[in-house]
Amino acid sequence: MKTLKVALLGCGNVGSQVARILLEDADALAARTGARLELSGIAVRTIDAPRGAELPRELFTTDAAALVKSADIVIELLGGIEPARTLILSAIEHGACVVTGNKALLAADGPTLYEKADAAGVQLSYEAAVAGAIPILRPIRDSLAGDKITRVLGIVNGTTNFILDQMDSTGAQFDDALKEAQRLGYAEADPTADVEGHDAAAKAAILASLSFHTRFALENVHCQGISSVTAADIAAAKDAGFVIKLLAIAEKLSVSAADGGTEGVCVRVHPTLLPREHPLAAVRGAFNAVFIEAESAGELMFYGQGAGGTPTASAVLGDVVSAARRLVLGGPGRTETTTGHVPALGIDAVRTSYCVGLDVADQPGVLARIAQLFAENRVSIETMRQTIHREVPGVTPGSAELRIVTHRASEAALAATVQAITGLDIVNSVTSVLRVEGV
DSSP, X not given: OEEEEEEXXXXXXXXXXXXXXXXXXXXXXXXXXXXXXXXXXXXXXXXXXXXXXOOOGGGEESOHHHHHHTOSEEEXXXXXXXXHHHHHHHHHHTTOXXXXXXXXXXXXXXXXXXXXXXXXXXXXXXXXXXSXXXXXXXXXXXXXXXXXXXXXXXXXXXXXXXXXXXXHHHOOOHHHHHHHHHHTTSSOSSOHHHXXXXXXXXHHHHHHHHHTTSOOOGGGEEEOOSTTOOHHHHHHHHHTTEEEEEEEEEEXXXXXXXXXXOEEEEEEEEEEEXXXXXXXXXXXXXXXXXXXXXXXXXXXXXXXXXXOHHHHHHHHHHHHHHXXXXXXXXXXXXXXXXXXXXXXXXXXXXXXXXXXXXXXXXXXXXXXXXXXXXXHTTOOEEEEEEXXXXXXXXXXXXXXXXXXXXXXXXXXXXXXXXXXXXXXXXXXXXXXXXXXXXX
């Protein structure tokens, strides 16, 4: 039986589990691939650092550059841009297939890596880069290749989903829910990449690229995190029958002739109100899910663990088996198709519903003046709820809270409305503006 050398770059939480499975399940993997997968080495920064699995010390090396040059398959789990980018390019140059979970690198410089892999005829796979254990990228690339995807909505960051779920189920403030996520190991000591939406934005770019056969980069993604979401927002959403989720959304849009008549794709990440009956609303804790709308298949949802060493290792090994089979059978590497060349549209192209929170004076005529401004800016109000504040800490005395849900409107119209309302003497502050999906 043919032997394929597998080089592993990085041995953290995911990498240590990948190495363990390669060693423990060697016979089963050989039966599935038609080749022995020999773990030829593990490149790390510090050889004696603690690992998540007991692994032979002789496998470890600090010379990653030398390791990739002799490998048939290179698994990159270092994260970050460098040295991961240089090592992947070196592996491709030496004819190795590459498996990576590096969403930051793919979002920042994916086109370069795809082009180099295409030119070299090797396979570049990255199932683990989005939604952990959930098999989502291969189904989009292969199973739905004969269909036309129109929209993708995903909960693709377990940290933020856990925080928002805690706020929804316990009434906790954002800071308290974040501390609980950190205590349980769901959030890093510096949670910026998660709570500000950067991690989800990188994954959104990858999902959009595969779904619409066009290469989207991180700069094409509108990004807004959850740090401004308050317990009051969560409570008001619950009262109205909604739940707040951080969604990664990629959708095909047709801009009106008055605005240029362009058809393109808008990719965005932001806190979103979802009706509680929507399938994504039921995704709890640190789990992930991706909801796809396609012309022929209709609505599909993929759900599972979005992080963790063993679950993510499952996605990595799936790509390794695919690459090994390709090397045994021969032929060019499998990559995404990028023949669409669909333009990226900004957030201004989106038409959706909104929930606007206002702190206003509790006096006659307030509702009428605010409703008039919405009408003047062509934003139609669907519902309006008012709560009177009476000696509530941190709230203007003698004020009322308004929560206004609109019908579908453009970003420009909503922005103009909010600006006009802010200038009213009866409005103490605009407390929140959240988009609504699924209605």
